[in-house]
Amino acid sequence: xxxxxxxxxxxxxxxxxxxxxxxxxxxxxxxxxxxxxxxxxxxxxxxxxxxxxxxxxxxxxxxxxxxxxxxxxxxxxxxxxxxxxxxxxxxxxxxxxxxxxxxxxxxxxxxxxxxx
Amino acid sequence: xxxxxxxxxxxxxxxxxxxxxxxxxxxxxxxxxxxxxxxxxxxxxxxxxxxxxxxxxxxxxxxxxxxxxxxxxxxxxxxxxxxxxxxxxxxxxxxxxxxxxxxxxxxxxxxxxxxxx
Numbered sequence: 001x002x003x004x005x006x007x008x009x010x011x012x013x014x015x016x017x018x019x020x021x022x023x024x025x026x027x028x029x030x031x032x033x034x035x036x037x038x039x040x041x042x043x044x045x046x047x048x049x050x051x052x053x054x055x056x057x058x059x060x061x062x063x064x065x066x067x068x069x070x071x072x073x074x075x076x077x078x079x080x081x082x083x084x085x086x087x088x089x090x091x092x093x094x095x096x097x098x099x100x101x102x103x104x105x106x107x108x109x110x111x112x113x114x115x116x
Numbered sequence: 117x118x119x120x121x122x123x124x125x126x127x128x129x130x131x132x133x134x135x136x137x138x139x140x141x142x143x144x145x146x147x148x149x150x151x152x153x154x155x156x157x158x159x160x161x162x163x164x165x166x167x168x169x170x171x172x173x174x175x176x177x178x179x180x181x182x183x184x185x186x187x188x189x190x191x192x193x194x195x196x197x198x199x200x201x202x203x204x205x206x207x208x209x210x211x212x213x214x215x216x217x218x219x220x221x222x223x224x225x226x227x228x229x230x231x232x233x
Contacts, residue, residue, distance in 0.1 A: 041225060088157075092160075102148050102165070102210075104150070104165060106162065109158060109159045110157070
């Protein structure tokens with residue numbers, strides 16, 4: 001897990017509520033990613049950011065939003081539009097270079113989101 | 117589009133026996149292949165990767181993987197399994213033939229490894 005922290009470890013959401021998951025890194029990596037993990041489905045990409053003040057939708061962005069105001073931080077907001085938010089959320093980072101294809105992604109410890 | 121398949125949901129092996137966790141991939145260009153391990157309620161830990169060069173890649177905790185281009189496979193192996201190796205293992209791929217779009221990894225669905233005494 002190294003220099004990537006995610007908080008909280010567990011988060012409970014009430015119906016109609018927006019909640020924000022925190023991801024912070026001290027690895028000085030340019031790129032940051034949010035994944036959702038559901039049993040038997042592997043990891044699915046929600047959003048990613050390659051540089052500050054820029055981010056792109058991944059494969060399942062609907063009902064989620066992000067911001068990247070600082071290099072170290074990439075918070076994920078799960079909005080009330082996400083009807084099935086119960087999952088394990090993982091943040092990852094990597095150091096993009098010109099030969100970025102071989103870069104290793106490193107993961108935070110995760111946040112488990114549960115719906116009340 | 118790039119894809120990864122892990123054909124076995126679960127692999128059972130006795131401690132001390134060799135283990136293999138299978139992974140096959142599909143890409144348009146050169147593959148960049150990764151193995152990760154996940155313990156319960158934890159993030160993914162990087163084990164090893166193949167970029168280019170020697171087809172046999174050695175990684176953490178005694179694991180290794182063999183890249184086979186003709187069979188489009190990247191199976192994870194360990195000569196002697198430990199009970200502590202019991203965990204969920206993910207294979208992932210990036211397509212070297214794709215430009216732009218960030219360094220998107222595509223993950224398999226995972227294989228649960230159970231090592232028993």
